[in-house]
Amino acid sequence: xxxxxxxxxxxxxxxxxxxxxxxxxxxxxxxxxxxxxxxxxxxxxxxxxxxxxxxxxxxxxxxxxxxxxxxxxxxxxxxxxxxxxxxxxxxxxxxxxxxxxxxxxxxxxxxxxxxxxxxxxxxxxxxxxxxxxxxxxxxxxxxxxxxxxxxxxxxxxxxxxxxxxxxxxxxxxxxxxxxxxxxxxxxxxxxxxxxxxxxxxxxxxxxxxx
Numbered sequence: 001x002x003x004x005x006x007x008x009x010x011x012x013x014x015x016x017x018x019x020x021x022x023x024x025x026x027x028x029x030x031x032x033x034x035x036x037x038x039x040x041x042x043x044x045x046x047x048x049x050x051x052x053x054x055x056x057x058x059x060x061x062x063x064x065x066x067x068x069x070x071x072x073x074x075x076x077x078x079x080x081x082x083x084x085x086x087x088x089x090x091x092x093x094x095x096x097x098x099x100x101x102x103x104x105x106x107x108x109x110x111x112x113x114x115x116x117x118x119x120x121x122x123x124x125x126x127x128x129x130x131x132x133x134x135x136x137x138x139x140x141x142x143x144x145x146x147x148x149x150x151x152x153x154x155x156x157x158x159x160x161x162x163x164x165x166x167x168x169x170x171x172x173x174x175x176x177x178x179x180x181x182x183x184x185x186x187x188x189x190x191x192x193x194x195x196x197x198x199x200x201x202x203x204x205x206x207x208x209x210x
Contacts, residue, residue, distance in 0.1 A: 004078050005069060010038045013065050013084050023074075024105045024138065030071045031138045032078065033101040033113075037063040061125075064097035066115060068138060085140045086115060086133055093148045094131050096120040102159040103138065104168065104194065110136050112194045114149070114159045114170065128157045128175060132195060149197045154179065156187060167192040171207060180206035 005018045014036020022033045039059040044050060050057050065084035086098045094117030102114040113133045119126040130149045133142035156172040170189040177183035185206035191197040
């Protein structure tokens with residue numbers, strides 16, 4: 001139908017790439033969570049090979065931030081913001097990047113936001129980890145837990161969360177198969193309050209297959 005969010009000046013935090021959209025409706029407005037990034041290099045041509053240690057790749061990954069755009073209708077027009085709502089934190093598990101927003105908005109407008117992160121480790125980065133940020137409004141400010149939701153050995157990404165009568169549910173992707181036994185398949189976790197989570201998936205029992 002149309003490009004809702006595209007490239008804009010690299011001077012903006014989301015000027016070169018947007019990804020991972022998640023739309024929620026709050027008080028009559030539509031709020032689009034997404035990951036954005038930027039880099040001071042020419043955009044690569046379609047099909048151009050890029051190695052993991054290419055400076056463009058490293059900088060684009062390290063500049064991942066989470067932001068929101070808003071619209072009065074699902075068909076737009078969408079208004080972007082000049083600043084993200086969530087940034088990496090030095091000396092924490094989310095020091096390298098923040099990405100893949102998975103919000104759960106409550107009836108009073110408050111939100112619990114699960115997000116993917118990675119720790120900065122010298123000139124490299126550690127495993128993907130999930131963090132929790134809470135706010136009274138989708139627009140922030142967000143307060144984060146000091147530690148990730150799961151131990152570093154639990155290597156998952158692409159979370160999605162929702163409310164049920166017993167608390168909060170989550171599905172996510174098992175990045176190395178160490179939880180469910182099948183790489184890139186789905187795992188499930190549960191929380192009574194959205195803050196302390198228990199992995200319920202057992203080896204050999206993915207909740208969905210790749």
